[in-house]
Amino acid sequence: MVAYVPFNAGENLNADKLNSRLVQEIMEWTPFTSIGSFSAGFSAATHTPMMRKIKLLGQERWEYKGRITVANGTIPANSNTTGFTFASTTSGGVFLYRPTYEHGWSLVGGSTGFYSLRCTLSTGGLLQFGLPTGAPSTTSGILLDGCYIDAPI
Secondary structure, three states: OOOOOOOOOOOOOOOOOHHHOOEEEEEEEEEHHHOEEEOOOEEEOOOOOEEEEEEEOOEEEEEEEOEEEEOOOOOOEOOOEEEEEEOOOEEOOEEOOOOOOOEEEEEOEEOOOOOOEEEEEOOOOEEEEEEOOOOOOOOOEEEOOOEEEEOOO
16 A cells, blocks of 8 residues: 655645645745835834745735834824835735735834834835824834734735
């Protein structure tokens, strides 16, 4: 009797094989500067902000990492400030870097007086940040590590 092997030796395994039990990278880590533009007062830090797309157990996930540098006073308390806009590039009528629904996170930032930042990603591709009323407007950076979107489209 021959053992059943669901793939051939040397075959490139991906999430579409083996009943989607593996992780497949759909888009490798890509710097923000390649997929959109920063607003005035925001820029890429040494730990470059990046995005990638993976398929995890057959489900698409968008992940973000890196640090965005913020000029002092750019994010005033109690308001939304756009820090980055993802490109409107499409493939088959679907935006490549913009989600179908709005998403949000609470992020860590530098020099925020230990307050977290509010971060939202709109369907229009706007990555916006906000600070609570009690926070100083001296934010020096925003960490994107740990941000992800499951089923973005």
